Amino acid sequence: MIQQQKTGALLTITLTQPFLDVTMIVALRDIAQQIQYDETISVVHVRSEAPRFWHSVAHDETDIVDYQLSRQFSRLCEAWVRIRQPIVMDIEGKCGHYGLAFACLADFRFIQPHTEFYSEALQQKEIPIGGVTRRLAQLLDYSTAMHLLVGGATLTAEQAVARGFALLSASTQETQAFCERLCEQSALGLQYTKESIVRGVDMTFHQALQHEMDLYMLLQTSHDRLEGVEAYLQKRPPQFKGE
Amino acid sequence: MSLQLTRDGAVLHIQLDRPASRNAIDAPMRDALYEAFLYVQDDATIHAVVLSGNGKGFCAGADLQEFSDELSVLKKRRIRQQHDVWELIRSCPKLTIVAMHGFAVGSGIELAMLCDIRFATATTIFALPEVSIGMMPAAGGTQSLPRATSLAKALHLALTAERFDAQQAYRWGIIQEVCENVVEEAMSYAHRATAHPQHIQLVKHQLLHR
Numbered sequence: 425m426i427q428q429q430k431t432g433a434l435l436t437i438t439l440t441q442p443f444l445d446v447t448m449i450v451a452l453r454d455i456a457q458q459i460q461y462d463e464t465i466s467v468v469h470v471r472s473e474a475p476r477f478w479h480s481v482a483h484d485e486t487d488i489v490d491y492q493l494s495r496q497f498s499r500l501c502e503a504w505v506r507i508r509q510p511i512v513m514d515i516e517g518k519c520g521h522y523g524l525a526f527a528c529l530a531d532f533r534f535i536q537p538h539t540e541f542y543s544e545a546l547q548q549k550e551i552p553i554g555g556v557t558r559r560l561a562q563l564l565d566y567s568t569a570m571h572l573l574v575g576g577a578t579l580t581a582e583q584a585v586a587r588g589f590a591l592l593s594a595s596t597q598e599t600q601a602f603c604e605r606l607c608e609q610s611a612l613g614l615q616y617t618k619e620s621i622v623r624g625v626d627m628t629f630h631q632a633l634q635h636e637m638d639l640y641m642l643l644q645t646s647h648d649r650l651e652g653v654e655a656y657l658q659k660r661p662p663q664f665k666g667e
Numbered sequence: 668m669s670l671q672l673t674r675d676g677a678v679l680h681i682q683l684d685r686p687a688s689r690n691a692i693d694a695p696m697r698d699a700l701y702e703a704f705l706y707v708q709d710d711a712t713i714h715a716v717v718l719s720g721n722g723k724g725f726c727a728g729a730d731l732q733e734f735s736d737e738l739s740v741l742k743k744r745r746i747r748q749q750h751d752v753w754e755l756i757r758s759c760p761k762l763t764i765v766a767m768h769g770f771a772v773g774s775g776i777e778l779a780m781l782c783d784i785r786f787a788t789a790t791t792i793f794a795l796p797e798v799s800i801g802m803m804p805a806a807g808g809t810q811s812l813p814r815a816t817s818l819a820k821a822l823h824l825a826l827t828a829e830r831f832d833a834q835q836a837y838r839w840g841i842i843q844e845v846c847e848n849v850v851e852e853a854m855s856y857a858h859r860a861t862a863h864p865q866h867i868q869l870v871k872h873q874l875l876h877r
Contacts, residue, residue, distance in 0.1 A: 510822075510826050531822045531826060532822070532823065532826075533819075559818075562813070562817070562818040563817060563818050563819040564817060564819070565817065587817070587819075588816065588817055588819050588820040588823065588839060589817075589819050590819075591823075605827075606826065606827065608799075609798040609799050609826070609828060610798055610799070610800070610801040610802070612801065613797060613798035613799075613800075613801050613802055613803050614798050614826055616803045617797070617798055617803040617804065617809060617825050617826060618822065618826065620803060620804075620809035620810075621809045621810075621812075621813055621818065621821050621822055621825060622818070622822075624809055624810045624813070625810075625813050625814075625818055629757070629810055629811075629814065630754070632809075632810040633753065633754060633757075633807055633810055636803075636804075636805055636807065636809050636810060637744070637747055637748075637805060638744075639803065639805075640802075640803055640805035641740050641743060641744045641747075643801070643802060643803055644740050644743065645740055646801065648801035649800075649801040649802055650801075651801055652799070652800030652801025652802060653731050653800055653801070653802075655800070656731055656800045657731060657732070662799075662800065662801065664801060
């Protein structure tokens with residue numbers, strides 16, 4: 425159902441099941457909690473071996489809404505939102521409803537030319553959950569988010585790339601290489617930058633600037649900041665420790 | 668002097684003037700910018716500011732040479748709060764236009780993002796390289812970028828530290844005009860736009876505080 429592989433500071437999570445059920449949700453939530461406390465992980469890479477990225481939420485696509493599953497899924501999203509490390513997702517095929525909500529938790533979405541994003545929540549008499557109503561508008565724009573969530577529209581790969589929502593990837597290996605390059609950056613720099621950007625959009629600009637400054641001042645006390653500046657001035661590669 | 672100030676009617680042209688350091692922003696330049704924008708704020712006959720850089724490029728970011736000083740974090744924070752040049756520029760009631768060429772890196776592009784309108788030459792290169800040196804963008808970039816483009820694009824630029832060119836900056840809404848004689852175009856734009864200065868202040872206030 426879920427495989428994990430850690431290579432250096434990169435954690436790769438492979439989903440082998442094409443649909444979502446309570447067991448998978450609980451497992452993914454546990455993984456998120458482990459990641460939050462693992463300082464040896466710099467980047468999280470999520471990929472799927474299934475042909476579709478959570479097209480459906482049950483074994484039978486005609487199943488009635490499972491409220492237990494919806495509640496658990498919301499908790500899963502809450503856990504993944506708290507992950508400080510950058511999250512990179514490989515998304516193939518159709519990515520809809522719960523898959524779309526989960527994909528919105530990523531910081532980078534790599535897709536194929538045939539990938540499509542959509543939400544059939546309203547058509548299935550559900551409310552889009554997992555924070556997608558907020559996050560999608562922040563990642564794209566209000567109107568496009570409404571078009572998908574309320575209008576039932578589909579966002580094609582071409583549109584997703586044009587709007588900066590996703591990046592085209594030729595293969596999982598290409599995404600893996602991107603993740604490895606990301607791992608070369610300062611882990612603390614990545615985490616604090618992500619936190620500043622993601623939390624800041626929910627604040628007023630003035631509050632967000634103060635928040636950014638406070639995070640910056642925290643980073644000033646780190647070994648990695650001193651090492652990064654010294655390495656730059658000495659024209660050599662930095663040796664970050666994540667502390 | 669870190670800055671050159673030139674008055675042209677109702678438009679003040681502020682030029683970053685440390686070409687030997689690629690206009691890297693150090694403490695004296697930050698202080699000079701602070702004083703300059705206080706002057707802009709207080710002078711009712713100035714209706715617009717055009718910001719540009721002298722030399723090969725607009726601005727190479729923060730001057731890392733001064734990062735090895737021994738000021739405590741508490742002192743740095745206090746100085747930053749007492750002399751918040753970034754907030755002063757962001758909240759300047761006059762029209763602010765930046766004219767970039769060559770490069771705008773780190774605090775350079777962040778300074779530009781605090782301005783209202785951004786012009787750049789077609790060959791200008793941009794980047795937010797802070798994560799590659801153990802730091803984070805801290806001149807407002809983590810907030811101005813997502814508000815100018817989107818959360819997704821801001822995360823991409825800030826976390827990858829990749830360079831991007833003027834065409835991509837234009838496509839992503841980071842700059843509004845790509846042109847060759849960028850300072851002349853910016854000055855001309857400023858003069859045209861300030862025909863009705865009261866309107867600018869009203870619109871800017873509404874937009875800033877929405």
